[in-house]
């Protein structure tokens with residue numbers, strides 16, 4: 092049977108140490124509940140001595156959370172430990188996490204204490220914490236730059252004093268995987284009473300190695316990993332929970348342990364943390380980035396469509412995404428294009444028609460980053476209408492009055508099937524008035540899905556290119572129009588789209604407008 096790997100989340104404590112990521116008590120409780128749903132084993136909710144706000148947050152989380160252990164951080168000082176013990180009183184299961192630095196540089200230059208004094212203070216802190224709870228964690232801060240014999244000495248002493256978890260932090264992100272893993276292995280081996288505690292690691296990401304170091308430690312006997320959602324944390328952050336959990340789960344052939352995490356809660360949790368902290372997730376971030384399960388390249392799309400595992404080592408749904416995403420863009424191929432058309436219920440009479448639509452799609456993709464379903468639907472209609480749009484409606488003239496404080500009014504003259512027709516309408520703005528004036532003549536019963544304007548050139552005399560997207564009876568068309576006068580460009584685009592709707596109707600689409 093595989094060992095349990097405990098997941099200790101410190102988003103609310105170390106994560107909050109990211110400059111700019113402070114959270115309110117209510118926000119911390121919301122995140123803690125998300126972590127509980129994820130079935131995180133330990134939630135480090137804060138550092139109670141740091142402020143009354145932090146104390147109250149730890150207390151509130153302790154009150155609300157029932158299924159995960161709630162932890163509070165404390166220096167190896169009596170007042171810190173008492174404050175943490177007090178904050179954790181309401182917890183169904185509470186842990187005090189006390190720490191003191193063990194590296195020569197920290198002991199000499201920061202604490203100004205001798206190694207003997209550090210051991211004595213660590214033991215005293217653990218003993219005091221045990222007055223409040225049986226669940227006491229001891230961290231050797233800057234263990235990554237500490238001497239192994241000293242680590243073994245202090246670990247033996249604190250375990251004897253009652254520590255049940257021993258944490259080995261790479262506080263400054265200095266370690267590299269092979270060496271860190273070996274160090275953790277030696278620490279476990281060299282601590283005579285190591286079997287009485289769970290060994291843990293807490294890695295920082297200064298060299299981008301936090302997850303790799305944590306996993307290397309797991310391979311060398313660590314059975315708790317401290318991590319944060321989205322890798323939030325002091326400086327470059329901590330090991331990302333989602334990466335650690337999914338690496339262990341995906342590579343069960345490598346790791347001799349399993350977490351109890353409900354991975355489907357990972358993406359919702361990531362979004363919640365990003366939303367609350369304002370630290371957005373980069374699109375190419377593993378597991379939780381928007382592109383983590385997106386495929387745009389034709390060769391990859393083709394492979395995934397034929398057999399998902401050709402290019403996916405995890406299932407998007409397993410970490411809380413709705414499904415993998417085929418992004419249609421300029422790198423996509425015919426197979427992905429055909430598959431999307433099938434999803435949209437579009438069938439082509441011949442391979443030639445499909446090829447023509449695909450060529451149009453590639454031309455569009457050169458101009459646009461991502462192609463949406465509506466773009467494809469419009470493109471398909473246009474492929475069917477190629478070279479044959481019947482210009483039954485033509486713009487003869489357009490006049491729009493627009494004045495400060497007055498409602499704009501448009502007067503339009505159109506040729507409709509060779510007959511001159513006039514219309515007028517007020518509108519919310521000059522473009523709105525112009526399109527309403529056109530509708531007062533044609534009554535197309537279409538729905539406007541999109542209106543967008545781009546400058547073709549720069550400067551106030553530049554041409555504006557307007558795109559109008561209309562829908563009628565399930566058929567979608569795009570109309571384009573260009574002019575230095577943006578209102579006229581809009582009218583041209585609208586009429587262009589209407590002519591496509593009419594032509595589509597003539598081609599046997601029964602709902603086409605009678606003009």
Ligand SMILES: CC(=O)SCCNC(=O)CCNC(=O)[C@H](O)C(C)(C)COP(=O)(O)OP(=O)(O)OC[C@H]1O[C@@H](n2cnc3c(N)ncnc32)[C@H](O)[C@@H]1OP(=O)(O)O
Nearest residue numbers: 108138140141142166167168190191192201202232262325
């Ligand atoms: C690696 C980590 O992430 S550790 C956690 C880091 N997080 C934080 O520091 C956030 C919260 N911190 C705070 O709010 C404050 O720093 C407090 C409340 C903890 C302490 O504030 P102050 O009393 O004003 O002390 P200050 O922060 O200036 O200095 C830290 C003091 O603690 C001492 N100290 C640091 N770590 C420890 C420790 N683990 N055990 C005992 N003493 C320690 C330092 O030597 C220094 O002592 P000195 O004042 O005698 O020189």
Ligand SMILES: CC(C)C(=O)C(=O)O
Nearest residue numbers: 190230232260262293
């Ligand atoms: C308190 C300890 C675990 C810590 O945050 C660190 O060393 O980075």
